[in-house]
Amino acid sequence: MNIDLRSDTVTKPTKGMLQAIIKAPTGDDVYKEDPTVNQLERRFAEMFGMDTALFFPTGSMSNQTAIKLHTQPGDQLICDKWAHVYNYEAGGVAFNSGVTCNLIDGHRGMITASAIEKGISPISNYHTPNTTLVCLENTTNKGGGACYDFEEFKKVRTLCDSFGLGLHLDGARLMNALVAKNEDPNSYGKIFDTISVCLSKGLGTPLGTILLGSNELMARAIRVRKILGGAMRQVGFMAAAGLYALDHHFERLAEDHQKASEIAQTLQKLDYIKKVEPADTNIVIFNLIDEMSKDQFMKDMSENHIQISDMGQGKLRMVTHLDYTDEMHHIVLNVLKNYEY
Numbered sequence: 001m002n003i004d005l006r007s008d009t010v011t012k013p014t015k016g017m018l019q020a021i022i023k024a025p026t027g028d029d030v031y032k033e034d035p036t037v038n039q040l041e042r043r044f045a046e047m048f049g050m051d052t053a054l055f056f057p058t059g060s061m062s063n064q065t066a067i068k069l070h071t072q073p074g075d076q077l078i079c080d081k082w083a084h085v086y087n088y089e090a091g092g093v094a095f096n097s098g099v100t101c102n103l104i105d106g107h108r109g110m111i112t113a114s115a116i117e118k119g120i121s122p123i124s125n126y127h128t129p130n131t132t133l134v135c136l137e138n139t140t141n142k143g144g145g146a147c148y149d150f151e152e153f154k155k156v157r158t159l160c161d162s163f164g165l166g167l168h169l170d171g172a173r174l175m176n177a178l179v180a181k182n183e184d185p186n187s188y189g190k191i192f193d194t195i196s197v198c199l200s201k202g203l204g205t206p207l208g209t210i211l212l213g214s215n216e217l218m219a220r221a222i223r224v225r226k227i228l229g230g231a232m233r234q235v236g237f238m239a240a241a242g243l244y245a246l247d248h249h250f251e252r253l254a255e256d257h258q259k260a261s262e263i264a265q266t267l268q269k270l271d272y273i274k275k276v277e278p279a280d281t282n283i284v285i286f287n288l289i290d291e292m293s294k295d296q297f298m299k300d301m302s303e304n305h306i307q308i309s310d311m312g313q314g315k316l317r318m319v320t321h322l323d324y325t326d327e328m329h330h331i332v333l334n335v336l337k338n339y340e341y
């Protein structure tokens with residue numbers, strides 16, 4: 001049995017999801033004639049109380065589109081130093097939008113309104129780049145699935161309003177935050193100009209991300225999506241997986257969170273572990289004690305058929321998900337407890 005904890009993107013569609021995919025009515029979404037895509041987009045827009053939702057193949061394309069909407073070449077966006085838009089989108093901010101990033105040294109991938117304010121370059125200073133956008137991440141990826149306190153979002157919104165900045169949320173794992181903190185998606189719609197939500201992470205679909213925003217912004221987004229090569233045809237098959245996931249894989253995210261928290265609690269007690277980040281959602285990030293080799297540990301785990309990720313800077317990562325069963329969980333906890341270095 002292979003136990004893959006590298007990411008929540010490794011899941012395969014369940015039988016029920018495959019049935020939903022097979023049965024989906026489809027059409028050409030480039031003509032906006034795919035009823036299943038239209039249904040999924042409407043459902044997300046209603047859920048978040050935003051005008052329009054648009055289906056994208058990936059979260060990177062959706063984030064990159066949002067950044068393009070809010071910026072001009074030469075502008076600067078503000079984000080945390082660990083942000084996905086900066087670290088894991090292949091330099092797309094520069095490639096696609098000609099934008100630089102002002103990186104804030106936040107806490108577990110989260111940044112405060114007051115730190116952002118210090119990072120805004122004054123418009124009167126024509127030597128400095130023009131700050132036009134703030135990108136937040138919830139939950140944070142490299143920050144170990146940490147969730148923002150919603151009050152901070154309100155402060156950031158007020159700040160963005162007073163400086164005329166756009167506010168984008170990279171919500172690749174926003175569904176995890178909604179479950180973990182029992183939050184209402186509608187309240188997010190009131191704060192952010194654009195929100196990107198992945199279907200291919202905890203929700204367990206083969207692909208797909210939703211970008212949400214006002215009618216005005218999304219009318220431009222559909223053009224950017226076309227330019228980036230993301231206008232797809234009978235993609236209702238994948239939208240059907242998204243609809244199925246909203247009905248069947250949303251509330252169950254709590255089970256992934258429970259398992260991640262049990263892994264973190266187990267790690268905490270082990271003498272070969274130096275540090276474990278709090279597991280607020282489905283991600284566990286930890287460091288081994290200095291005398292141990294990370295590569296050797298990963299190799300030993302792999303010999304026990306357990307795959308984990310190296311996040312750099314000494315961090316190792318385990319992510320729980322739909323295909324990580326109770327039986328696997330039991331094995332993992334035992335392997336960790338009995339490991340001898």
Ligand SMILES: *Cc1c(COP(=O)(O)O)cnc(C)c1O
Nearest residue numbers: 058059060061084137141170172
């Ligand atoms: C996974 C992820 C994305 C999108 O990744 P894709 O692989 O392009 O779908 C964006 N932001 C964060 C924080 C992520 O974890």
